[in-house]
Amino acid sequence: MTDGRRAIVTGASRGIGLAIAQRLAADGYRVGLHYRSDADLARRVLDSLPGEGHLLAHADLREPDAARDLVDGIATQWGGLDVLVNNAGIFEAHPIDETDFEEWQRRWTEAIAVNLVGPANVTWAAVRHMGPGSSIVNMGSRGAFRGEPTCPAYGATKAAIAAFGQSLAKDLGRRGIAVTTVAPGFVDTEMAAEAMIGEAGEIRRAESPFGRIAEPDEIAAAVAFLASTESAWMSGSIVDANGASYLRM
Numbered sequence: 702m703t704d705g706r707r708a709i710v711t712g713a714s715r716g717i718g719l720a721i722a723q724r725l726a727a728d729g730y731r732v733g734l735h736y737r738s739d740a741d742l743a744r745r746v747l748d749s750l751p752g753e754g755h756l757l758a759h760a761d762l763r764e765p766d767a768a769r770d771l772v773d774g775i776a777t778q779w780g781g782l783d784v785l786v787n788n789a790g791i792f793e794a795h796p797i798d799e800t801d802f803e804e805w806q807r808r809w810t811e812a813i814a815v816n817l818v819g820p821a822n823v824t825w826a827a828v829r830h831m832g833p834g835s836s837i838v839n840m841g842s843r844g845a846f847r848g849e850p851t852c853p854a855y856g857a858t859k860a861a862i863a864a865f866g867q868s869l870a871k872d873l874g875r876r877g878i879a880v881t882t883v884a885p886g887f888v889d890t891e892m893a894a895e896a897m898i899g900e901a902g903e904i905r906r907a908e909s910p911f912g913r914i915a916e917p918d919e920i921a922a923a924v925a926f927l928a929s930t931e932s933a934w935m936s937g938s939i940v941d942a943n944g945a946s947y948l949r950m
């Protein structure tokens with residue numbers, strides 16, 4: 702049952718977040734589309750979504766008040782919230798042997814702010830508008846489990862967001878709120894573009910027996926299932942979406 706459900710998706714003007722917003726709107730959700738950088742692009746995306754009642758909100762998730770206000774602004778207009786998708790994130794290289802100490806500090810601070818504390822703050826605000834049957838879906842990564850040698854802060858924050866989701870699943874189940882994490886491998890977006898160039902890209906495609914990386918729609922399909930009331934019993938799960946490129950028990 703999805704009709705009329707109200708979902709905030711962070712980082713929804715491009716990449717995986719855009720695919721999630723489009724999928725949820727097509728499924729009958731009202732979508733709260735969050736963006737940071739490009740207001741014109743975000744407005745065009747909002748206007749292109751099927752259905753009605755969609756809303757737009759700007760926030761830099763590094764700013765705690767902005768993260769809270771984005772949720773409160775949308776949820777207050779709707780009179781509640783059923784789904785939060787913590788999708789926005791950054792992936793920046795900082796290999797330990799090639800990064801000076803100042804840069805090392807900056808990369809860790811940024812990754813923690815955007816990939817972990819930002820979603821934690823958005824979630825803090827969201828649960829205050831949610832009732833039974835609501836869902837929180839966090840965007841993790843395969844890198845949390847197999848390691849991210851050139852982006853260790855990314856791997857660490859994605860492991861942390863998965864652990865955050867498990868803690869909240871334990872806490873919020875008593876209120877009928879389900880919390881899950883999706884862990885994709887490489888997905889064809891701007892974030893992955895550089896990594897897919899040339900021979901390195903070929904090697905990465907070959908990691909999956911499908912011989913390719915994911916399309917954003919394929920991740921959106923997993924999120925759509927986890928956002929629905931049908932999947933409440935999945936709460937606490939970390940769902941791999943990596944084309945069998947990395948298998949774990």
Ligand SMILES: NC(=O)c1ccc[n+]([C@@H]2O[C@H](COP(=O)([O-])OP(=O)(O)OC[C@H]3O[C@@H](n4cnc5c(N)ncnc54)[C@H](OP(=O)(O)O)[C@@H]3O)[C@@H](O)[C@H]2O)c1
Nearest residue numbers: 712716717736737738761762788789790887888890892893
């Ligand atoms: N692509 C992959 O291979 C892959 C694999 C595994 C997991 N993931 C995860 O999937 C999620 C989406 O990735 P993507 O591939 O769609 O990346 P993307 O195309 O680079 O998009 C990143 C999104 O995050 C938002 N964002 C970045 N910094 C922000 C900040 N400080 N405040 C608010 N929003 C911010 C961006 O908003 P603006 O554009 O408005 O700045 C953008 O919407 C991320 O959590 C990523 O870690 C991606």
